Amino acid sequence: MNYVGIDVGTTGIKVLVVNENGEIVDRFDRPLKVYAPRPAWSEQNPHDWWDGVLDLLRKIPKRYEVKSIGLSGQMHSLVALDENYEVVRPAILWSDQRTTSQCKEATGVLGGEKNVISMVGNPILEGFTVGKILWIKENESDNFKKIKHVMLPKDYIALKLTGNAGTEWSDASGTACYDVKNHRWNSKVIDALEINYELFPPISPSHSIRGKLREDLSRDLGWKDVDVICGGADNAVSALGIGIFKPGDCMVSVGTSGTVLGITSSKIPDLDGKLHYFNHVIDETSYYMGVMLSATSSFDWIRSLVAKDDTLSKIEEMVKNSPAGSKGLIFLPYLNGERTPHRDPHARGVIFGISLLSKKEDMLRSVIEGVTFGLRDSFELIKDKTEVRRVRITGGGSNNTEWVKIIASNFKLQIEIPEMNEGGAYGAAMLAAIGEGRGIEEISKWIRVKETIDPVSEWMNFYDEWFLEYKKLYDDLKQIFYEIDLLVKNMI
Template identity: 30%
Template sequence: MYLGLDLGTSGLKGVVIDDKGNVLAQESVPLTVESLHATWSEQDPLSWWQACKDVINQLQQRLDLSKLKALGLSGQMHGATLIDTEGNVLRPCILWNDGRSQAQCEALMAQFPDLIERSGNLYMPGFTAPKIRWVQENEPEVFAKLAHVLLPKDYLVYRLTGVMSSDCSDAAGTLWLNPETRQWDDALLAATGLSQANMPKVYEGCDVVGTLSEAIAQELGLPQLPVVAGAGDNAAGAVGMGVTNPGQGFISLGTSGVYFTVSESHKANPQNTVHAFCHALPNRWHQMGVTLSAANSLAWFAKLVDKSVAELLDALEDSDIERTNVLFLPYLSGERTPHNDPLANGQFIGLTNTVNVEAMTLAILEGVAFSLLDCQNALDSAGSAVDELSLIGGGARSALWRQIISNVLNKRLIYRDGGDVGPGLGAARLALLGEQQSQGKNIESLIAEYCTMPYVLEVHEPVATFGSYYQDKYALYQSLYQSTKDLNEKLMRLSS
């Protein structure tokens, strides 16, 4: 058996597979996010470690984990986990959806104009490098103690093995990695006052980086397993869904929304806010468009009206509402593709006395679909168009939402078995690949054998009768952001 641990924003999930790649069990533990100020988003890394122990304990109630052969991790990207010389956490991790470092992004691009060419990506507040510049300028006492920077899942690898490591898919999202060489870049590090000494060694996602330490293995009740480098959550999700070759793609409906395509080389396209990163598997790269609040938009609204997400979706389906005059911008945490605007706000427009919760729920589903269309347009302009897409993530469980996205994107969408555990499944597959590779087996043969696409559960084709409705509404969606951009910035300053 092989264990994959997926450290998400809202929870940590454990997935166990057998040596044929079949999912045997999964468990999860929730996590919380702290937002002390507008645009801030932080988590305590110690809560990740506790969640890791809890998930393993839950899995042990169902399976004999003494049979595990290897462990892999996936994790939320871009988080700045700051470590001192003794291995202690210096402050809460600044997460991927934190927008406080916009000024630092602008300063870095002005001061070092070659940085975008070296990293292949725009400097955005969500990425790790500008967060470190913010800490340097605003928390100098913390920066003075900084010895190492780890990404979230790499912190867990460190706690498990005592080894500081990363993989090139996750490391590419820091803006310190050169995606072409798949290694740290000295000039990119120096721009934020760091050097190679502050960084973990970079591996391919399926490479074994160490084993569980004796003390940790005893504490967790596990054998001293080999641990692979793992992957950023989106690259791990691609491995889990068998999206490993150029021309393939998927959409992830997690806390954020991701439109992911595989490429045979590093195809930088920063002018269209496309993320161009390394894949978790050797000799592969990928491009992404990202919207920061996908399933989170629905979870936010559910909490607001004191209902569960399932209750909202059930009520919408029972209502038979298929169109609404309400329009929603899902910019609750700012937005990346295509705006790169941490101050963008979520909005409803079209509210009247007759609007009900069901109409607003539908507007949210449509708004997230429109944000994914923004991503699709950006990727198309970068030469990364695909004919069909797989879907993963918790939000993908809704057949209604899947169909709306198919209609809006005008694409064939395929919902596959295991789509709700894609990154965890990918992490477990990377563990399997790493353990088999360490026995001398060819990695490309292993990828072809084990990184297959899961069984198709449902196929969604775009419904032509909705074409003009969504085209017209998408045009209004685009104009709404542009029309209210200045007003939103003034409102943010007024309340700060």
């Protein structure tokens, strides 16, 4: 018996076949294109998601007996459907930034940001779903009149697989019109923003069954009696996929962006709006999450400038040869602005302290330290909200042992590196098993730890002081970032 995990990401679709012991039997993937019709816009065609998923499912050998399918998908992205559940317009993605005016106006209508957070658990940000609905209402009135249903990407795939519409707790959390504390759409928010409540689908627990695989698809794929599990938002499902599901657990994801996610049983959101507060895919748990915009992308940038011909193992050796503090260099990792903790689109990257003694290994280490400080910003905020007892790391940065040591020394905790690093698709397969009645404690044994990295004791006190200097540097430059951004825009 096997479980299928599907992850609908931004840059691609991944499908895993996982057996009853958690072993990967087969894997398939397909790239996706992101379209930018105008500056700051990001769109995809939902038909591309479905065509890709169906193509990959057809590649699964019929000899694999499939019991159930789990789903994971990019958060926030708006799928607008008509009365027949046909796509009205391209999906507006989480990365799209066109909705600033709608978000500001909605926040004002609802009584300000703190009041919004008290109602739905999060501020209304450009990436979130409700601003996209309001943008269509304001700018595409003909399309808006056609919209009878709104969905999120993985829920659209579940609809195509089963014929049943719906969503679940973890993905609904990122719409900014869902009450995270009480697991329901917030009718007061929806009514105040003059959106039809009937647009929003029914909500279920993440591990519940959305429905049976359609009969025509079952015949096509050669499967029988397959359940489709609701699934979850990519960050939550990825956390489950490395065994992060209990209060006190923390995931650090060092990918293109950097994410720190802490599981909690708390019902209190971050009223300052620096941390996201979303439902997890496991009952009675939620998570606080901080996001920095440039993690491995910062590393890739400095590598392209000073070490493009060096292997990753050679670069790791170079980083080891530079001491903690990179001989006086501090890197601010704001190459594309920042989200946590500053929410500052004007901020930019800085390498501070360069001298004639600075070498490329110092620059490489300073970038790794600066990204780590960005992660620490989120980690410190999460620790103020909930206890953190265990940390696991995933993403490309987890392959650099020296980097993980630097993170462990800043967090002052051991960091576990799991054997499995398959993202949302593996977590989706775990949800497929849980949806069939297998317990989370049983399924979590699928996750094995490859290596545990300890903090370096002689670095810890130093990094406490160096982190304070890093934070002061941003404070001193904040106004200058804003002024320079205006000057540059006026010159373009």
